Amino acid sequence: MGETEEHHPRLILHDFISLDLCKELEFIHKSCSAVGYRPNVFSTTLSHLIATNSGHLILPFVSIRERLKEKAEEFFGCEYELFVEFTGLISWTKGASIGWHSDDNRSYLKQRDFAAVCYLNSHGKDFKGGLFHFQDGEPATIVPMAGDVVMYTADSRNIHSVDEIADGERLTLTLWFSRDSSYDEDAKLISLFSQSLSNSQDDDPVSYLPFPAPSNMYWFSAEQAPSHQSGFDISWARVHILGYSFCFSDDKICDIKSESSCDLSELLMKPLWLARDNEIFNKEFVNSLHALQVVQFYCWKVSELHAINVRAEVRSVTQLLMSHTGRSCRLKSIPLGDHELAKKVFHFGSTNEYTEISFDWTDLYSAVVGWETYSHQLRKKLFASLSYWKTHQSIFPVSSQEIEGTTLL
Ligand SMILES: O=C(O)CCC(=O)C(=O)O
Ligand SMILES: [Fe+2]
Known part of the structure; x- marks a missing residue:
């Protein structure tokens, strides 16, 4: 071992995660995250995915978790x-x-022995600021680049800091490892799955529709106080900066007694429609998270959407939009928060790859179809994997041959 390895055990891995996986995890985060534990931080934990009926979205994490642990x-x-x-x-x-700080610097964090921070997007391209520094030893500074990983002991041999983010959104996949089996995340997740899926069946066609968590978990406020006037719902803000708005039916809006932020957020649990420039897409979404997942799927898969052959089903674009008479008159677009604040938080510079993407209603329809297929396949795989996970009380990749074998039995 060299000097640094001995005194400051740490490891840098370049290109450890494929860019495809980085993009898939970014899709999951941008469509499922809740407000985090500190100001201007957003987080998507695996237990949050299970609690919001999106447990199938933990499958893309399974192999990388295993590789990092090994x-x-x-x-x-x-x-x-x-x-x-x-x-x-x-x-x-x-x-x-x-x-x-060191990552075990609180009494309730003493079980943390090692950390792995995986960078899913890149300094300069997706955000500014946010460099990582070790107080002593080499390397002194890490410039986050998509696909790279830094691993270090969680104790005081690896005191580190992260510079303030100046612009954009810096995204990581962060894991901590423990030698103590009583802190095993797998056992807790498997037990959550057992509680949440006890009544579902994998052949239920809508079993993958998300259910939002309590609305305060999605309410971002400048001061991080849930009741504060200046703030926004993060699912609304994320679709809003991409040029969409949410429309609700008049009767749902009338049910809301006052326009206080908390009451408005209740609307996000209700059926809604997506609109752009006064045109309303003719599809009812069950809630804001459902619409957000489809919009983020569009961003993730934009270059492949043309390959989803929906052209035969869709004869004209007007067929995808609501007619200006009848039902659409009873739909109203409501801003769910402070537009300026949402822009300040989620917009990167003047442009980025997501605000630049071209928009087409047929592609949004393809995204609805593509998202349903993607979710359904993951859901099937989840049900097949769960029986193995329960038996071993551990979450690990189950090969398709093993899964095929299960269905044949
Ligand atoms: O995101 C990073 O680069 C490190 C974050 C960190 O230090 C922490 O979450 O404890
Ligand atoms: Fe840390």
Whole structure:
């Protein structure tokens, strides 16, 4: 071992995660995250995915979690198996930063032995600021680049900090590992699955529709106080900066007694429609998270949407829009928060790849179809994998041959 490895055990891995996986995890975060534990931070934990009926979205994490755990065991020379204590997607927007600290610096964090921070997007391209620094030893600074990973011991040999984000949204997949099996995240997740899926069946066609968590978990406020007037609902803000608005039917709006932020957020649990420039897309979404997942799927898959052959079903664009008479007159677009604040938080510079994407109603229809197929396939795979996970009390990749075998039995 060299000087740094001995005194400051740490490892940098370049291109450890494929760019395709980075994009898929970005899709999951932008369509499922809740407000995080500190100002200007958003997080998507695996238990949050299960609690919002999106547990199938943990499948894209399974192999990378396993690879990272094996790498940590090998590099840090662990004699015994490690357990994943926490897995989450964490994004930081303008103003977020963290000063010098070690990751086990609280009494309730002592079980954390090793950390793995995986960068899912890149400094300069997706955000400004946000450089990572170690207080001592080499490397002193890490410039986050999509696909790279930094691993380090969670103790005081690796005191580190992250510079304030100046613009954009910096996204990581962050894991902590523990030697203590009582902190095993897998057992907790498997038990959550058992509670939440006990009544569902994998052949139910709508079993993958998301259910929002309590609305205060999606309410962003400048001061991070849920009741504060200046703020926004993050699912509304994320579709809003991409040029969409949410429309609700008149009777639902009348049910809302006052326009206070909390009451408005209740609307997001209700059926809604997506609109752009006075045109309303003729599809009812069950709630805001459902619409948000489809919109984010569009952003993720934009270059492949033409290949989803919906042209035969869709004879004209007007068929995809609501007619200006009848029902659409009873739909109203309502802003669910402070437009300026939403722009300040989620907009990167003047342009980025998402605000630049071209828009087409037929592609949005393809995104609805593509998202349903993607969700349905993951849901089927989840049900097949769960029986293995329950037996072993561990979450691991189950091969398609094993899954095929199960269905044949
Ligand atoms: O995101 C990073 O680069 C590190 C974040 C960090 O230090 C932490 O969450 O404890
Ligand atoms: Fe840290």
